[in-house]
Amino acid sequence: MLTKVSPPLLATEAVTARMPASDRIRYRLISAGHRYHANDNIADFIEDGELDELQAEVQAKLQEVLHALVIDTDKDHNTRGTAQRVAKMFVREVFAGRYAPAPAVTAFPNVSQLNELMIVGPLKVRSACSHHLCPILGQVWIGILPNATSDLIGLSKYARLAEWVLGRPQIQEEAVVMLADALERRIRPDGLAVVMQASHFCMHWRGVKDDGALMRNSVMRGAFLKDAALRREFLSLLEGGR
Secondary structure, eight states: OOOOOOOOHHHHHHHTTTTHHHHHHHHHHTTTOOOOOOTTOGGGGGGGHHHHHHHHHHHHHHHHHEEEEEEOOTTTTTTHHHHHHHHIIIIIITTTHSSSSSEEEEEEEEOOOOOOEEEEEEEEEEEEETTTTOOOEEEEEEEEOOOOTEEEHHHHHHHHHHHHHHHSOOHHHHHHHHHHHHHHHHHOOOOOEEEEEEEHHHHHHTTTOOSSEEEEEEEEEHHHHHHHHHHEEEEHHHHTOO
């Protein structure tokens, strides 16, 4: 039996089908009331094949940027494929954390009821400043205090989650909070600590042009926030491992 579809829905589908991929995705996001800031993941609103369309659209816009910068990409062999390369880099690599679903993270029950401090790191992380789209390169350390009901995840999964969260235009202060949220949902520990240290190329390339400055910030939750001795133990071990 054929399913009857109301005319307004048919009209909406016909209109959205003619939209560029970015407008179709944006339409779904707005219709669902879903935020789409630079550091938000929007993978659930992208349909099969649309990421290829989005990359092609970004490439066309970047070609316009090069044209506006008065760069002759037809005769300059060095920039002839720049728009294509940068579009692929943005969509598939450095901003992939916006467009790709969360990595699969297999969790294991805490059979041995481990309840001692665990530290993972330093994990190398790469992101981009959402103010200037300049690279952010740094390291992350993670402290976990599990309980009997916590889930345990493999060591490589910490790195994959960090890569997924940081693979978006960010400010570092928000990035560590988002990573802490992602870990807390999956592990449900008694305590969680995340420390990030990074260099920001928006300071290296422009502005003050200070290539030695580092930014370090942290998120402390649960036992790490309440227990000063545990927090000191974590930070001392972190310093000892650097």
